[in-house]
Amino acid sequence: MALALVLLFFGCLIVGVPVALTMGVAGLGAIFIDGGLTPLVATQRMFGGIDSFPLMAVPFFILAAELMSAFGLTNALLRFSNDLVGHIRGGLGHVNVLVSMLFAGISGSALADAAGPSAIVMRMMRRAGYDAHYSGALSAATATIGPIIPPSILMVVYAISDSKVTVAGLFLAGIVPGILLGAALAGVNHVVSVRHGYRGRERRASGRELARSAFSALPALVMPIVILGGILGGVFTPTEAGAVASAYALLLAAITGKLDFKVLAASFVRAAITTSSVLLIVSMASIFAWLLAYAQVPQTLAAGLGALTDSTVVILLLLAAFALICGLFIDTLPALIILTPILSPIAHQFGVDPRQFAMMLVLNLAIGMITPPVGPVLFVISTVGRLRIEPLAKAILPLLAAELVVLFLVIFVPDISTAVPNFFGYLN
């Protein structure tokens, strides 16, 4: 069973069957080959895998980010970042980092960041004389902050695959790793800018300009506070927070007189199609994950690992290496849904804090988004920026190294993931 499943999966993947269907085809194929199960298991998992209220945070946060961009708030964040850090050395590079961190507070997806603000800053950097491949590499790397700083689609999906954690707990756990990631990338940008003589913009924004751009970005800057504050205060669940965030974006558009039916309808349709492509993967992957559990793959793997070592850190390192390799070849979301039920019980068994393990896995797979051969964020940047993958992948190496340093910190220092949620009393 497990062998048929894995062979079918990789076979379909390599020839280029869309990832979502790859898992459906492999799952259904393995059920037919095995013969011992009713094929209705597949449809049951397809339905059950996405029939979940916590998962509904996904469409809402996609919608909120879509509405924010459609009504000009993403651009306001960009202008504010530029006025704030544009004048220091390597200024636009730092703008790239900062705008991704701010955008991460309203969006939960690295791809949305890569196709949105990161792509815009990439073009601004190229016009200002930055190396085209470095601009693309930095934009791709900063986009991976999106799923680490809350809200995060990956963490919502993680939380429905592991009953030991909550969406709210994971959102809080992501804050410090997300800030560390931003700081690490800004550090690399500083070094690169010194070496290549990239300067900031000539004139520093005056206090008045800064105040003005801060004011117009304020509605977008307040949004993460509304989302997290509401969840922490017990006012609403993460899913409801997504709906409130969308309503907030609509309200802003109405107040500023930008509410236009055509734009609104187009935003809903775009968000719906994006949601569909995400949920389809979750739905099909849950057949796959269920079959792996049925074939007792997690238990077998845990027993094998247990024979190797009994040290928590060593186990975490081994799991991280395994996830990193999977992340190279499998797309982020399917990798998350497949690996979470396999690896998280092993981590728990060896005494790793569930939130720390979740951060390790999500960060790990986010890093996988910028590594070839299967790096979706890298593909988006290469398409938008008309850059070839090979030189882009080469330019990303120092940034990748910085992200790996953050990953090691998350592995060795549990407090990075657990201190903030502990402080607010979210023990899972």
Place this chain on the structure above:
Amino acid sequence: MQRFEKAFVAANKAVVGLLLAAIFAIVFVNVVMRYGFGRSLSWGDEIARFLMVAGAYFGAGLALREGRLVSIDLFQDFLSPRARVALRYAIAALMLVFMVIVIWLGVQFAAFGWNKTTMATNMPRGIPYLAIPLGAAVFSIHMLLFLKRFVRSEFEGGDGDDDQAVEQEEAA
């Protein structure tokens, strides 16, 4: 045929947009009611969940058209253009076969759930289950209409407005 396809796509887009609008409205109204009136719609969560599943499956065909169903094309890029098209025909056929099986299983699954009821609204469980075979049918129709463009990777919807965004930004 082209007119049918256009109307089909437009109708499909309207359906998924409205489904998302409906789940948004239900969940948001429920939050407002809980704080404004101290009560909420007991059926809200369940209906919203079912509509979300329906939206996921009804939007699959549109996602296919826009190239949002990501695949790994590395191997295909090594092939000659003709071999590539041939391989993509085979992939399309595999996807169609899979979806037809899903329609068949989905109908059985809905029938299986028809005399069980849901928790909050007591409707037959088979009704929400129908989202899967119906969505797979919609996907199959899109696949057939879009086949010639799918094999040549000519997806719809561009990202041509990025340059505009930069210009707006720099003008500001």
